[in-house]
Amino acid sequence: MLIAHRIRLDPNNAQATYLARAAGVARFAYNWALAEWQRQYEARKANPALPAPSQLALRRRLNAIKREQFPWMLEVTKNAPQMAIVQLGKAFKNFFERRARHPKFRKKGQHDRFSLTNDQFRINAKRIQIPKLGWVRMREPLRFAGRIVSATLSRRADRWDVSITVDTAEALHLPPAENQGAVGVDLGVSALATLSNGEVWTGPKALRTLLERLRRLSRSLSRKVKGSRNRTKAKLKLARLHARIGNLRRDGLHQLTSSIARRFHTIGIEDLNVRGMLGNRHLARAIAGMGWYELRRQLTYKATWRGGRVVAVDRWYPSSKTCSICGHLLDRLDLGARQWTCPDCxxxxxxxxxxxxxxxxxxxxxxxAACGGAGAGAVRKHGAKPAPVKQESSSRQVQAITISFALVFGGTES
Structure with missing residues (x-):
């Protein structure tokens, strides 16, 4: 099992300069390889006899020309440009297999990172040794034991982190989930998550809390002269605030997902079309500030660590309009209605x-159903294209299945 541990670095000024230079070399190599890949692809369309572009061929070519054309690359570790081209090859593989979009050029200040293979660095307690730099202090030691696979050093605002990937055994140090049965997690905007046992997690809502300060710093940055020292200072202040908002959001999500995965072995959550829902201009900022996709990602791997499972319920299932006691399905339920009375029971x-x-x-x-009993699966296939809003089906088949579930489980925790 591959696990990554992100640790804050504490470099001095000279070390921070080296890290920034290495990130710049990696960014240049990535952009150079992407431009060369596109050039070779266009040439191959005109002449099919030419070989197809590949990351291995681009790495060999860069090694052949960098001493003459890019001698400044030799000032940093060789892994910085080489691993960047390897990552480009993986990005194109994901693009060809329709798992990602076409790779884009990296930008300075947004993609400041470089990677190292496990034979190019060492970990000793709270220090990491980087080629051509030496030992750099870390804020904490590596938590996981196992074979170290790689490390990625990245910068957010003016702070550097290292993400160390470790190949650990399947049996982790985490104990199995407490036997508190199953739980359903309903995601929302006013409250981040509502559990089926009545718990409500409002979430930090860092973006909404710091939005006015974010606007003020953005206006201040826009007034500065490009290339001036004041603009550099204003840009750093804005970047620090963005990093703080992200840290607050991640901290709240980690607290919620750790609590759920620690207590429950079966977790039900909606398979929301988050990308489509962001198209709603009235709710896009609130949805983005909650981090629903990140919550589901954390919940999935944390439940796996503790031997639990996450069931993604079909996004078309009318969870809000269905009575959890008798299974009655409402014809319509407005978003503003926070409570409703079942007309049947x-x-x-x-x-x-x-x-x-x-x-x-x-x-x-x-x-x-997965264990061999009677029941319906968690997801039904639909031929229609998912709409950019949270949809709830009103078909008779779903209503019948819902009634049977209510009769069996009675709307209570198992």
Whole structure:
């Protein structure tokens, strides 16, 4: 199992200068290889007899010409340009297999990073040895034991981090999840997550809290003369604030996902079309500030570490409009309605808690079906293109399945 541990570095001024130079070399090599790849691709369309571009051929060519054309590359570790071209090859592989978009050129200040293979650095307690630089202090030692695979040094604002990838054994030091049954997690904007047991996690909402300060610093930066020292200072202040917002968001997500994965072995969550929902100009900033995709990513790997599982329920499942007790499906439920009363059984539901209970029931039913029992899967295939908003189906088939789930599980925790 590959696990990455991100650690804050504490370099002095000379070491920070070297790290910035190495990141610049990696960025230049990546952009050079991308331009060369595109040139060879266009030439091959005119002459199919020419070989197809590859990262191995580009690495060999760069090694052959860098001493004459780019002698400043020799001032930093050889891994910086070589690993950048390897990453470009992986990016094109993901693009050809339709897992990612076409690679783009890296920009200074946004993609300041470089990677090292495991034979080019050493870890000793709270220090890391980098080629042609020496030992650099780290804020904490490496937590995981195993074979070190690689390290990536990156800069956010004016601070450097190292992400060390370790190949560990399958059995981690984390204990299995507490046997508190299953749980459903309903994601929202007013509250980050609502659990089926009634817990509500509002989240830090760092972007909304610091939005006015962010606007003020952005206006201050726009007034500075390009190339001046004041503009450099204003740009650094804005970058630090962006980094702080990201840190606050990640910290809140880690606290939530760690708490859920530690207590529950089966977790039901909606398979939301986050990219499509960001197209709603009224809710895009609030959705982006919550970090739903990152929450699901963290929840998935943390549940795996503790022996649990995450069930992604179909995004078309009407979790909010379905009564978790009797299974009645409403024809319409406005976003502003936070509570509603079931016309069949008379139960009064909180919108988010009811949705979380339905997600819990779907997760349990999918687990029963996977073990050989009767039940429906977590996801149904649809031929229609997903809409850029949270949709809820009203088909009779879903209603019948929902009623059967409610009768079996009774809308309570398993």
């Amino acid at each position: 008379g139960a009064v539901h909180d919108r988010d808690v009811n949705a979380a209970v339905n997600l819990q029931n779907k997760a349990v039913s999918s687990t029963v």
